[in-house]
Amino acid sequence: MDKLPLDEIILGDCLEVMQSFPDKSVDLIVTDPPYGIGIGGSGRIGGSGIVAPKQYIPVDWDDVGLTQEQWNEMQRISKNQIVFGFNHLADILGKCAGIIVWDKKVKNGWDDNFSDCEVAYSSIGNHAKVYHHLWMGALRASETSSLDRVHPTQKPIAVMEWIINHYSADGDLILDPFCGSGTTCVAAKRLKRHYIGIEISEQYCEMARRRVAATQEPMF
Numbered sequence: 343m344d345k346l347p348l349d350e351i352i353l354g355d356c357l358e359v360m361q362s363f364p365d366k367s368v369d370l371i372v373t374d375p376p377y378g379i380g381i382g383g384s385g386r387i388g389g390s391g392i393v394a395p396k397q398y399i400p401v402d403w404d405d406v407g408l409t410q411e412q413w414n415e416m417q418r419i420s421k422n423q424i425v426f427g428f429n430h431l432a433d434i435l436g437k438c439a440g441i442i443v444w445d446k447k448v449k450n451g452w453d454d455n456f457s458d459c460e461v462a463y464s465s466i467g468n469h470a471k472v473y474h475h476l477w478m479g480a481l482r483a484s485e486t487s488s489l490d491r492v493h494p495t496q497k498p499i500a501v502m503e504w505i506i507n508h509y510s511a512d513g514d515l516i517l518d519p520f521c522g523s524g525t526t527c528v529a530a531k532r533l534k535r536h537y538i539g540i541e542i543s544e545q546y547c548e549m550a551r552r553r554v555a556a557t558q559e560p561m562f
């Protein structure tokens with residue numbers, strides 16, 4: 343690829359698309375790849391206790407998790423990587439220097455099948471960092487309208503914003519090779535970073551493009 347398609351959401355298979363990127367051409371990958379745990383196969387996400395599950399169209403993209411080939415390519419084209427799902431993908435990702443925990447501020451002891459926190463692999467730093475942001479069914483510290491939720495495993499913009507703000511600089515290029523509804527790209531645009539998203543599903547790709555287009559870049 344002669345010139346990287348900056349600030350775009352690309353429809354395609356991330357392995358094929360990444361193969362056209364030069365070595366270390368991306369400053370930071372921030373992503374939430376498939377974990378390989380079949381989430382969303384029934385179309386029901388979350389719930390079972392005090393919170394009702396949300397119904398989506400059943401999906402099969404999580405039947406297979408991040409592959410070694412995809413991870414090798416991610417490391418080749420980027421200077422640093424932050425990858426959610428570390429507890430499910432440790433055999434592929436290997437040992438990490440830093441670790442990021444998103445604490446969902448869920449009260450202990452509630453009878454549900456939500457995770458109390460999510461853990462991300464980080465190639466940066468030598469420490470564990472915790473970001474606290476309430477996210478439990480309809481109880482959320484941000485994006486409180488149900489219209490804000492368009493993807494079954496959508497991350498809060500606030501979480502991606504906190505990560506990008508802490509682990510990259512103004513003008514850096516952020517890549518999300520499994521961008522889903524485009525949350526990472528929305529956060530990157532808000533923070534004046536360049537971004538590229540890759541998404542294999544046409545439907546999610548359209549959602550991501552719509553969400554990014556509706557996002558204002560700050561004036562300063």
Ligand SMILES: C[S@@+](CC[C@H](N)C(=O)[O-])C[C@H]1O[C@@H](n2cnc3c(N)ncnc32)[C@H](O)[C@@H]1O
Binds near residue numbers: 376497498522541
């Ligand atoms: C866990 S979701 C990401 C959700 C995203 N963080 C969000 O906030 O919307 C993973 C996404 O990876 C996409 N995907 C799976 N395999 C892919 C591939 N080979 N190339 C590109 N995207 C892929 C799926 O369609 C799914 O939308």
